[in-house]
Amino acid sequence: MSRFLNPAYQSLDAYTPGEQPKDTVYTKLNTNESPYPAGPKTVQAVCDETAAANLRLYSDPDSTQLKRALAERYQLKPENVFVSNGSDDILNFAFLSFGQDGVAMPAISYGFYPVFADLHHLEAERIPLEEDFSIDPGKFRNKGKMVVIANPNAPTGLTITLDDIASICESDPDHVVLIDEAYVDFGAESCLPLIGKYKNLLVVQTFSKSRSLAGARLGFAFADPELIGDLERIKYSTNPYNVNSITSRAGVAALSEDDYYRGNAGKIMEERRRTTEELTALGFQVIPSLANFIFVTSPDIDGGELYQKLKERRILIRHFSDPAIAQYNRITIGTPEEMDILLEAIRAIIAERGES
Numbered sequence: 001m002s003r004f005l006n007p008a009y010q011s012l013d014a015y016t017p018g019e020q021p022k023d024t025v026y027t028k029l030n031t032n033e034s035p036y037p038a039g040p041k042t043v044q045a046v047c048d049e050t051a052a053a054n055l056r057l058y059s060d061p062d063s064t065q066l067k068r069a070l071a072e073r074y075q076l077k078p079e080n081v082f083v084s085n086g087s088d089d090i091l092n093f094a095f096l097s098f099g100q101d102g103v104a105m106p107a108i109s110y111g112f113y114p115v116f117a118d119l120h121h122l123e124a125e126r127i128p129l130e131e132d133f134s135i136d137p138g139k140f141r142n143k144g145k146m147v148v149i150a151n152p153n154a155p156t157g158l159t160i161t162l163d164d165i166a167s168i169c170e171s172d173p174d175h176v177v178l179i180d181e182a183y184v185d186f187g188a189e190s191c192l193p194l195i196g197k198y199k200n201l202l203v204v205q206t207f208s209k210s211r212s213l214a215g216a217r218l219g220f221a222f223a224d225p226e227l228i229g230d231l232e233r234i235k236y237s238t239n240p241y242n243v244n245s246i247t248s249r250a251g252v253a254a255l256s257e258d259d260y261y262r263g264n265a266g267k268i269m270e271e272r273r274r275t276t277e278e279l280t281a282l283g284f285q286v287i288p289s290l291a292n293f294i295f296v297t298s299p300d301i302d303g304g305e306l307y308q309k310l311k312e313r314r315i316l317i318r319h320f321s322d323p324a325i326a327q328y329n330r331i332t333i334g335t336p337e338e339m340d341i342l343l344e345a346i347r348a349i350i351a352e353r354g355e356s
């Protein structure tokens with residue numbers, strides 16, 4: 001028990017972020033960051049001296065320029081756009097704003113969803129995945145509550161189709177369907193074209209993964225103007241200056257060099273293909289991923305043990321304690337050099353086990 005904390009939050013089980021070690025240099029394949037630096041225009045925008053001096057001014061609470069740039073890039077209107085301090089922040093607003101009848105989510109998905117439900121005292125219905133970790137969209141129709149699905153899902157990398165999403169939206173028009181597209185730029189299909197059709201669809205994306213700006217904290221969402229207005233009202237009731245002026249500049253600049261980031265996403269997709277192939281040859285089972293990570297298991301080595309042995313070799317991957325996926329590890333796709341380091345270490349670990 002904490003002496004000062006509101007009793008309503010005493011049992012809150014907070015989200016555990018992936019390790020960000022300060023002690024040693026690791027090959028870091030654990031938090032799905034981009035292995036490639038922010039693009040030259042993005043860097044220039046952040047380093048601008050006038051912009052730095054202008055930090056004395058509050059940032060634009062309407063994020064006018066950024067919303068305009070996002071609307072242009074995704075062929076929607078600024079009224080369809082919401083931006084905030086990372087997409088986690090948008091998820092928080094969405095749970096707070098639309099979760100009053102409860103929230104349905106896949107039992108295995110982004111670990112922050114149940115935390116937000118808990119934080120806002122919403123009933124979380126965790127719907128089991130199928131045997132192969134896929135999502136059965138039928139189980140998300142007619143829920144009578146908000147539905148949250150990551151597409152591609154985390155940590156599996158598996159997707160559902162636009163028809164599936166449309167059918168979920170259609171089945172329960174009075175509740176929000178939130179599709180978290182944090183990983184959509186690595187080969188999946190975005191459901192943005194459905195925005196005009198379904199007033200209850202909220203699509204959330206981020207600059208953290210495909211656009212190399214995890215540290216800048218910039219997330220964005222698209223929906224019908226009515227839903228965006230609801231989010232704005234909550235934002236103006238908590239933190240009107242939710243996107244700082246330097247991050248806003250970074251976002252606009254990043255959108256102006258989209259080819260650079262698309263090129264990086266292409267390199268990551270190619271590396272995902274190669275790593276999948278090599279791990280499969282080593283006896284691993286690799287779930288076919290459309291994200292910048294792969295979810296893998298091996299009949300020859302325990303999931304937790306592989307994580308530990310790689311950590312001893314200064315390579316970080318992500319292991320989850322949930323018994324349903326404890327035999328698996330999530331590996332972020334890095335540069336070809338980083339993946340070579342990983343593959344070599346895994347070969348050595350397997351060989352060592354063969355000897356003992």
Ligand SMILES: *Cc1c(COP(=O)(O)O)cnc(C)c1O
Nearest residue numbers: 086087088110150182206208219
């Ligand atoms: C990384 C991630 C986020 C959070 O992204 P930020 O914009 O950095 O807050 C949201 N959803 C999923 C599924 C993610 O993997």
